[in-house]
Amino acid sequence: MIIVDKIKDDKKAEEFLMEIGVLKLKKECPYCGCKEIYSIRRNHFKCKSCRREWSKYNESIFKDIRIKPLKFIKIIHELAKGKMLKRISEDLKVSYNTVLKIRKLLLKRFIKKIFGIDKVKEKFSIGIRFKNNDIELKYIEELYIEELENITNEKLGRLYIFKNIHGYDLYIVFSEKVIKSLEKKSKKINLKEARKELRNYIKHFSEKILRGKISNRHTLLFTLAQSYVIQTSGSENLFLIFMELLKSNEEIPE
Template identity: 65%
Template sequence: MEILKKIKDDKQAEQFLIEIGVLKLKDECPYCGSNEVYSIRRNHFKCKVCRREWSKYNDSIFKDIRIKPLIFLKIIEELSKGRLIKRIAEDLEVSYNTVLKIKKLILKRLLKKVFNIDDLKPLFSIGIKGDLSLEYNEEVNIEELSKIKNEKVARLYIFKNYYNYDLYIVFSEKPIKLFEKFSIKLDLNDIRKELKVLLKNFSEKISKGKITNANSVLFTIVQNHYIAHNGSDKLFYLFLEALK
């Protein structure tokens, strides 16, 4: 990631996050509103008027994620590359829960930004078109789809060239009996290269039990789709954009 090669420390990382609108810091006292404030120790300020202290990260993205700005950016970079949480935590020497918390935060914002939804349903579909677009749909025509061959991976039913979609992926928390009789093993040979990369990446993670719930499935589909079509750099900035 070119931008991270230029960012050498937390101060530069913080400034970058401020400039792109992810990190919003207030320059006034949160208690009395005075702008006569000064720094007293690392990341803390004190008001000259009311004499109260506070963290400069109050009401910012770092309020509940206690992590240094540079490591925060590096975690987002690694997530944008499609790396597993465990590996990121080990390589960056942070806790698994810290990386997981950042991933969940990105996903929640991403759902709103990309699909305009707040929460996932137990049954939904993702349509993938050749023009690089993703469409989320909570209305799944099970009766119609039950007559079409699908290629199953765990709780995903994959339909190729359904309507105007190159791929139509249905996720269900419970097996769909009407789909099961036409389910076959995923075949990666009859689709074009970029879709093959997409399916291969997330189907392997699902098969190995690395993805276990709806949130992880959708995050991984979006993640791998952007990586396959636009590269991890663009996904890195999409993640940051979602966090604004």
């Protein structure tokens, strides 16, 4: 990525995060409010008035994530490329839990941005249309299972994938529990038989599902949205979207 390639060290990474508004550092003492502060040992400030010390990352995005700015950016970069969490952890030599924490910061904000929802139901469907080399995604809460019971679907993990129904090229039903009435008409998905544009789109998230890496509805929607942005506008744009989302402190409800 062009942006990440220009960031060579933690100082540059910190400057970049501050410039785009992701990292906010207070320029005053958190204890007495004095604005006369100075740097001491690495990443710590000291107040000239009350003489107390504190980490400069207190109350910042790094408060609960003990990681240097450069590696933080690199993790976002790898997430934007759609890499597996374990692979990111191994490649960057950071703990899996750290990568998971950073992905969690993005998860619900990203789902809300792409699908326009605050709360994800335990059972829902996603309609996907391919039009003029573009992709449209729609989150649909209303499920009419009885209308789907006699239509063949292709099973992928907890997904039931229908083709060319309700005006969608792909109509994906997700449920936390097995839907017995749909199981009768299920068959194993065959990616080789799918149209080229369908195959390219679903390859990314289908690989994760087959490896057991998508375990719940939030992860599924995150991965679908991730695949969507990568396919339509590239991972560079997804990186910028992720950074924009991290500027917000808004908490998205369960």
